[in-house]
Amino acid sequence: MSFPVGRHISPWVDTLTPPELGPTGFRDDASDVLVLGAGITGITTALLLQRAGLKVTVVEARRLAGSVTTHSTVKVTYGHGTLYSKIEQKLGFDAAAAYAEANVAGFGEILALERDLNIDCMLERGHPHVIYAEQSEEVEAVEAEARVAERIGLPVTLSLDPPIRSWS
Numbered sequence: 001m002s003f004p005v006g007r008h009i010s011p012w013v014d015t016l017t018p019p020e021l022g023p024t025g026f027r028d029d030a031s032d033v034l035v036l037g038a039g040i041t042g043i044t045t046a047l048l049l050q051r052a053g054l055k056v057t058v059v060e061a062r063r064l065a066g067s068v069t070t071h072s073t074v075k076v077t078y079g080h081g082t083l084y085s086k087i088e089q090k091l092g093f094d095a096a097a098a099y100a101e102a103n104v105a106g107f108g109e110i111l112a113l114e115r116d117l118n119i120d121c122m123l124e125r126g127h128p129h130v131i132y133a134e135q136s137e138e139v140e141a142v143e144a145e146a147r148v149a150e151r152i153g154l155p156v157t158l159s160l161d162p163p164i165r166s167w168s
Contacts, residue, residue, distance in 0.1 A: 031057040038064045044113070076110050078103035079129025082145040084152065093151065100152045128157075 031054075035046045038060035046056045078100065088096040114123050133139045139160075146158040 029057075031055045033057070034059065044109075047113075076107060076123070077129045078107045078154070079131070079149075081131055082141050084154075085141065085144040085148045088148050093148070096148055097152045100149075100154060104154075128155075 033046075033049050033054050033056050035042045035049070035056060035058045038058050042058060042060070043064075046058045049056045080103075084096045084100060087099055111123075111125075113119065114121060131142055131145060133142045143158065146156050150156040
């Protein structure tokens with residue numbers, strides 16, 4: 001597979017044969033829920049709603065999983081840089097904890113869907129979420145994130161080794 005210079009192609013989507021989705025024209029059949037967008041979030045939402053007994057219609061303007069999903073890193077984590085400490089600063093600890101709880105639940109749902117649907121997606125478990133400081137001025141933000149994440153109950157290891165060095 002060759003990759004054109006300057007254009008990102010996701011190998012996991014580029015090699016995908018688009019599924020046959022049936023009629024794509026207007027259908028006059030009542031649905032309980034209309035999901036707009038057939039990316040990973042829209043398709044997952046539709047699946048969960050269908051499992052809850054609702055009749056779901058998914059509408060996609062372009063290609064199935066063809067936009068944000070196509071260009072994602074395909075990384076599943078509940079760590080997001082220094083976001084928990086930023087949420088705590090703006091909205092308080094309870095908001096940061098609620099955000100973490102939602103992310104951990106979503107992470108668990110992805111693992112359950114992969115297992116229950118027997119999806120061969122090369123999902124690897126156990127790789128940690130790592131944040132680091134590239135400049136000495138960033139160390140405080142990383143330490144603050146570690147403190148908040150630890151108070152929330154997320155697994156945290158803070159290491160100041162190797163120390164930040166100036167390369168000249």
